[in-house]
Amino acid sequence: MKTKEYTISVFTENAPGLLLRVTTVFTRRKLNIESITASESEIKGIHRYTIVLFTTDEMADIIVNQLEKQIEVYKAFKHTNEELVYQEIALYKIRAKSISQADYTEDIVRKFSAKVLSITNDYIVIEKTGYPEETKELYGSLQKYEILEFVRSGRVAITKPMKSLEEHLNEKENIYKSK
Amino acid sequence: MKNRNWYEKKNVSGSEAVILSLLAEKTELLFGYVGGAIMPVYDALYDYIDNLNHILTRHEQGSVHAAQAYARASGKTGVCFATSGPGATNLITGLADALMDSTPIVCITGQVNSKFLGSDAFQETDIISVSAPVTKWNFQVTSAKEIPEAISKAFYIAKNGRPGPVLIDITKDAQQELFDFEYKSTDFIRTYLPFPVKNDLLISDAVNVINNSKKPLIIAGHGVLISDASKELADFVEKANIPVATTLLGMSAMPADHPLYFGMVGMHGNYGPNINTNNADVIIAIGMRFDDRITSNPQKYASQAKIIHIEIDKSEINKNIKADYPLCGDAKEIIQEMLKNVKFKERAQWIRSFRDCYDIEFEKVINNQTKPYSGAIHMAEVINTISEITKGEALIVTDVGQNQMFAARYYQFNKPNSFISSGGLGTMGFGLPASIGAKLGAPERDVILIVGDGGLQMTIQEFATIVQNNLNIKIVLLNNEFLGMVRQWQEMFFQRRYSYTEMSNPNFTAIASAYGIESKKITQRDELADGINLMLKSNNCFFLEVQVGKELNVLPMIPAGESVSNILLTYEN
Ligand SMILES: Cc1ncc(C[n+]2csc(CCOP(=O)(O)OP(=O)(O)O)c2C)c(N)n1
Numbered sequence: 080m081k082t083k084e085y086t087i088s089v090f091t092e093n094a095p096g097l098l099l100r101v102t103t104v105f106t107r108r109k110l111n112i113e114s115i116t117a118s119e120s121e122i123k124g125i126h127r128y129t130i131v132l133f134t135t136d137e138m139a140d141i142i143v144n145q146l147e148k149q150i151e152v153y154k155a156f157k158h159t160n161e162e163l164v165y166q167e168i169a170l171y172k173i174r175a176k177s178i179s180q181a182d183y184t185e186d187i188v189r190k191f192s193a194k195v196l197s198i199t200n201d202y203i204v205i206e207k208t209g210y211p212e213e214t215k216e217l218y219g220s221l222q223k224y225e226i227l228e229f230v231r232s233g234r235v236a237i238t239k240p241m242k243s244l245e246e247h248l249n250e251k252e253n254i255y256k257s258k
Numbered sequence: 259m260k261n262r263n264w265y266e267k268k269n270v271s272g273s274e275a276v277i278l279s280l281l282a283e284k285t286e287l288l289f290g291y292v293g294g295a296i297m298p299v300y301d302a303l304y305d306y307i308d309n310l311n312h313i314l315t316r317h318e319q320g321s322v323h324a325a326q327a328y329a330r331a332s333g334k335t336g337v338c339f340a341t342s343g344p345g346a347t348n349l350i351t352g353l354a355d356a357l358m359d360s361t362p363i364v365c366i367t368g369q370v371n372s373k374f375l376g377s378d379a380f381q382e383t384d385i386i387s388v389s390a391p392v393t394k395w396n397f398q399v400t401s402a403k404e405i406p407e408a409i410s411k412a413f414y415i416a417k418n419g420r421p422g423p424v425l426i427d428i429t430k431d432a433q434q435e436l437f438d439f440e441y442k443s444t445d446f447i448r449t450y451l452p453f454p455v456k457n458d459l460l461i462s463d464a465v466n467v468i469n470n471s472k473k474p475l476i477i478a479g480h481g482v483l484i485s486d487a488s489k490e491l492a493d494f495v496e497k498a499n500i501p502v503a504t505t506l507l508g509m510s511a512m513p514a515d516h517p518l519y520f521g522m523v524g525m526h527g528n529y530g531p532n533i534n535t536n537n538a539d540v541i542i543a544i545g546m547r548f549d550d551r552i553t554s555n556p557q558k559y560a561s562q563a564k565i566i567h568i569e570i571d572k573s574e575i576n577k578n579i580k581a582d583y584p585l586c587g588d589a590k591e592i593i594q595e596m597l598k599n600v601k602f603k604e605r606a607q608w609i610r611s612f613r614d615c616y617d618i619e620f621e622k623v624i625n626n627q628t629k630p631y632s633g634a635i636h637m638a639e640v641i642n643t644i645s646e647i648t649k650g651e652a653l654i655v656t657d658v659g660q661n662q663m664f665a666a667r668y669y670q671f672n673k674p675n676s677f678i679s680s681g682g683l684g685t686m687g688f689g690l691p692a693s694i695g696a697k698l699g700a701p702e703r704d705v706i707l708i709v710g711d712g713g714l715q716m717t718i719q720e721f722a723t724i725v726q727n728n729l730n731i732k733i734v735l736l737n738n739e740f741l742g743m744v745r746q747w748q749e750m751f752f753q754r755r756y757s758y759t760e761m762s763n764p765n766f767t768a769i770a771s772a773y774g775i776e777s778k779k780i781t782q783r784d785e786l787a788d789g790i791n792l793m794l795k796s797n798n799c800f801f802l803e804v805q806v807g808k809e810l811n812v813l814p815m816i817p818a819g820e821s822v823s824n825i826l827l828t829y830e831n
Binding site for chain 2: 091092096100103144145147148150152
């Protein structure tokens with residue numbers, strides 16, 4: 080069975096304890112979460128988790144069902160990378176002394192479409208938003224300097240299909256009303 | 259205090275609100291055990307003794323199993339109380355059991371004062387995190403005004419859709435706080451849609467497949483009983499002329515003497531339905547979840563058949579076995595819909611194959627086990643005798659192990675909802691407390707517990723609960739002085755190396771007597787029927803110990819992981 084990268088989006092109430100219920104859907108099956116982010120969605124009061132993992136298509140379906148089984152989960156979706164526009168953000172803290180020529184920093188920043196967030200006498204903080212390969216590539220280029228800290232956010236993703244969350248939710252409510 | 263309005267009251271404590279909420283949900287009876295963090299609730303309960311009956315068990319595990327069986331016997335939601343810390347953690351086994359076996363229960367636990375949360379205060383356990391994986395939903399209340407809504411949601415969630423356990427944890431300060439109580443029943447939760455939409459098109463496709471099938475088999479699970487669809491199932495089976503089997507928890511969904519009923523599927527199920535699972539052209543699975551005790555090896559399970567899967571819990575569809583026709587919804591509704599267009603078809607040869615299989619099983623297994631003429635008393639013969647004497651009308655509660663399998667195999671159930679047993683979790687110790695809940699949930703019925711010597715000793719203290727509440731429960735101990743089911747596996751798969759399965763037991767009838775329970779021990783075959791009659795005629799609880807063969811085996815058996823076709827009828831050591 081072929082595994083590939085899936086992004087699972089989960090829309091939930093902002094309820095305490097729900098993060099545990101969401102993550103145990105993965106952990107009890109020994110599935111390793113590559114990244115997880117949580118934030119508010121476009122609908123007030125509804126939170127959105129974005130979870131990336133490698134798995135099979137069958138398992139991705141099972142996970143979506145198991146997530147939707149949680150009472151406070153509205154809806155879960157699985158997406159392959161082709162169905163998404165996604166990005167992550169990386170921050171790099173470099174020792175200032177190791178990268179003294181100012182032009183050179185600008186070169187790198189321009190070449191990678193990165194941004195300098197902060198410059199002090201001790202360090203420079205560079206920010207790069209992009210695909211994981213891109214943030215990794217920049218890491219590679221910066222490695223000849225002294226990297227003091229490096230951090231990457233989890234993935235944030237927007238789906239390509241046009242059906243909105245609101246439509247999905249209205250569907251749910253209409254089903255209820257028709258009963 | 260009859261006919262009061264439980265829905266609003268000014269200036270009440272959180273504790274009284276708990277009681278009023280339960281009364282608003284029409285709770286009449288609950289189980290529980292006291293302790294520091296739940297004392298305010300018990301104090302409030304003291305004022306409502308005439309409205310709400312509380313049963314003090316002798317262990318919180320007893321409360322939760324009793325609540326489960328009460329729910330299963332009565333069709334209502336079971337309720338139990340426990341204190342924080344050890345009281346709450348003692349509920350975990352029952353919650354896990356109820357989640358597996360789709361049982362609606364609401365457990366209310368006390369919690370330390372909210373300002374101590376997270377400080378490792380005396381008897382503080384993070385029961386919300388601990389119970390999350392074994393509850394359908396749980397919620398912590400830290401202020402009194404949250405109580406009515408939390409309890410109202412708890413009842414809605416426990417009962418609707420696929421039923422399950424819910425836990426509400428209430429801090430002691432919330433129990434003591436005063437507020438104006440107002441209760442609204444929940445009928446909608448925006449994230450939770452318990453009733454899936456019927457897909458009429460798919461249903462009619464499935465009916466076509468059934469109408470054209472030559473060798474269909476229906477497997478009826480617990481869902482048939484939960485949705486009260488036994489009658490619809492029988493109508494369907496008869497109208498379409500399709501053989502039917504049940505799962506362990508589907509037991510009693512069909513009357514045992516129905517000409518199209520061929521017993522149980524699964525590891526210790528009947529020969530015909532197991533073998534024919536891999537011969538059928540269509541499997542119609544209703545309210546069941548293709549547990550591995552049924553499929554054994556999912557890769558070698560019914561791969562030739564089209565699968566029609568009727569199931570209310572969408573997450574069960576395609577989880578274990580892929581469905582060609584996933585019909586997500588309430589079993590009763592879908593069967594009713596299918597009944598409209600399903601047609602009778604002659605399937606004489608197919609139906610005869612089940613009868614032939616039964617004859618083989620009868621000769622090789624059933625006859626020898628239910629009618630041995632020499633040797634030690636057989637568990638099967640005890641069950642068979644009870645079944646004959648009670649005419650299949652009793653409500654049978656079991657523990658776990660060989661006693662459970664023999665009860666399921668040999669009791670000839672005549673009425674639906676007559677078998678209460680721990681299926682998915684296989685919880686030893688379930689039986690005795692469950693028999694308490696069953697009797698209180700269905701007081702008009704004869705409740706008979708079948709239990710092994712191992713399982714009985716896991717919750718034996720509930721004898722006291724039975725006596726204190728004067729419950730007329732019949733307890734049949736099948737004593738083989740072994741942890742029988744595990745011993746059987748050691749015999750069959752571990753070269754008879756009996757590692758820690760033999761038990762030297764106490765004098766059980768003396769224990770029963772010490773608790774004040776009438777008792778009798780049977781050691782001889784010719785005393786068996788008289789002993790059972792004596793037990794049944796008693797107006798009180800009765801404890802009947804039967805000394806059975808030490809090394810009996812449950813057969814047939816599908817060895818774990820084998821194809822269902824490889825079911826063993828006999829086993830020679
Ligand atoms: C709580 C618990 N512990 C262990 C087991 C494993 N187990 C399954 S059946 C069994 C033996 C049961 O023995 P007994 O209660 O004497 O019943 P018998 O099989 O002899 O009828 C055991 C230990 C279990 N199911 N539940």
